[in-house]
Amino acid sequence: MDIKKFLFRTRISKKIGVSDILTYLYLFFGVILMFGPVLWLILSSFKTPAALVKFPPSILPYGQESIVVEGFDDPLPLYIVTFPDGSEQKMAQVRRVGLEAQMIDPENPSEIVKVSINDRTESNKLQFEWANYTDSLKSFNFITYLKNSVVVTVAATIVTLIINSMAAFALSKYEFKGRNLIFIIIISTLLIPISVILVPVFLVITEMNLNNNLWGVIIPGAATPTGVFLLRQYMLTIPDELIAAARIDGASEWRIYWQVMLPLAAPALAVLTIFSVMWRWNDFLWPLIVLSKNELFTLQVGLNSFQGELNVKWNYILAMTVMTLLPISAVFAFLQKYITTGISSTGLKG
């Protein structure tokens, strides 16, 4: 509703040409293509296992109605029965024998009517199967994976912020021998990903006994050249006079870093925080190699192992996938302005 009002109120050009129509058609198609698959995932995640295997699938999560009838322990499934005279009635199925079903009228449970299964269709209603979510939240694995992902993301982001900002401070505010050389070495590895040094990093991790340890996931990627570069560029714009003044006041170098530099570099630190959270939450290849014990899996590795199982439980996988993409979507909804300006100004994603 709001979008409609918005479209009509703020039209910019006076007349609509063919190119405008094509533009909005393209954008409309884009919205469907970009959001549609995610929307389909979310709708599907609310379907019952029975509705999930149905073909063709319904768009909204419909589930078969059931009813508790006196004299039966379990709720009975409801069907709409078409009689030979064309009339329709909602009836509950007691049991099915071959091609015939024994149905009763819930109002009058004593009388059993025999109906051919071709004459009845399921009585469906809109039904959100929250059990997909609550069950996966109750299962030991998902909570463990979630906890591991949070630990990795938070710890890695804190370590990255501290060591990158210290390095950037040194590289931007001190004159010392080898400064340019160190900076060039760091920058030249900007686009060399961990995927080309998998074997030796795995050796280092094994030698340090960090194999099957969350720290083995956290530490290797902490010294990101992207972060050092981003923070250094920002710190270069902070005037040196502030540091000189703090020194005259007798502040130690560590205090200058902590109390002068970090607060002033807050915008750049915020951008790096968002990037780091994104990288770590979504990271897959390295955790896949380091972690082979089920109780140490992160969400991404855990989801992959769920979907690789012989008997794929799509109802849980879909719910867990939705829960995995929720945090990132929330970050996106609230911070998308910072993310987009951050990316277009640095040209970096990592």
Added chain:
Amino acid sequence: MNNINKPNLIKIIKDGLTASANWILNIFVNTMDWIMDPIQRKIGVKRMAYIFLLPNLLIFGIFVLFPMLLNFYYAFTGGTKLFPQDRPFVGFENFRILLECENYFNPNTCTEDLFWRAVYNTLKFVVFQVGGMIILSLITALILNRKIVARGFFRSVFFYPVLLSPVVVALIWKWILQRDGLFNAVIMQFGGERINFLLDANWATFWVIFISIWANMGFFTLILLAGLQSIPPDLYEAGSMDGTNDWQSFWHITMPLLMPTMFVVLVLSLIRAVQVFDQIYVLTGGGPGSATLYMVQYIYNKGFSDQIHIFGLAAAASVLMAVVLMIFTLIQLYLTRKSDAV
């Protein structure tokens, strides 16, 4: 009673949290004072720079620089042992195994046929994915650069999939493409026949490329849009005074000025396409057969996933991949320097 206490309770919790966070930060900063002050007194203000660099360089050295050198050692040694002291030197043997072919256009005649399949698949992927993505990103950026309503909204629509994790992206599409999935339902609605998208080599290749474009194009659209917005509008006004039409101003004003950005986008997307892994590993696992087996997965399989871990071949293959990436990186550095100078 309750009504009076409630806001106080929230305030108490909030204050308590802030206080404990401050307390932890204070402990951290005081401990660091205690460590750093004596060091500063000993080595002087100027050399403190090395202390600030130390943690980052230590991790960088141990987990990036040292492994880069060690990778060569692995590439020139054989056996299946991980620890370097257990590995015999074999010279160029690993590279010979990888590169030896009777006929380079037929992977079946190669000693290590999977490697060549991965090379050809990656080549095909890079050409179509990068080509398709640049064209689509450019069209989208041009459209988003027009005078449209709710530009911010549409921009974020195209950007949204960039944030999703590769595993999530793969699962979303796996669900849509599965045998009883949405696409097959639509196809059958229109009287078509059910297709096993991910079990057919050609379809799997197509979808892997399509999904990779879907997940990444928002990022490149954003960079191109920033490039378009830095073109001064006066140029278009001057052009329209001289009577240029839209087509002419696109080819003679927009394209030449967008070229530096286009090159950056090209190189960045090439580098990313060469290392494609996560999405495809989850979506197809390299299959059917080896139809969607790419370089990084070849390395991963050889070193970590196959029954016998042949680290030497994995390392040799990654050295070859690093050479390719290095060339792209150098082009990238050269181009950014050039565009900075302009």
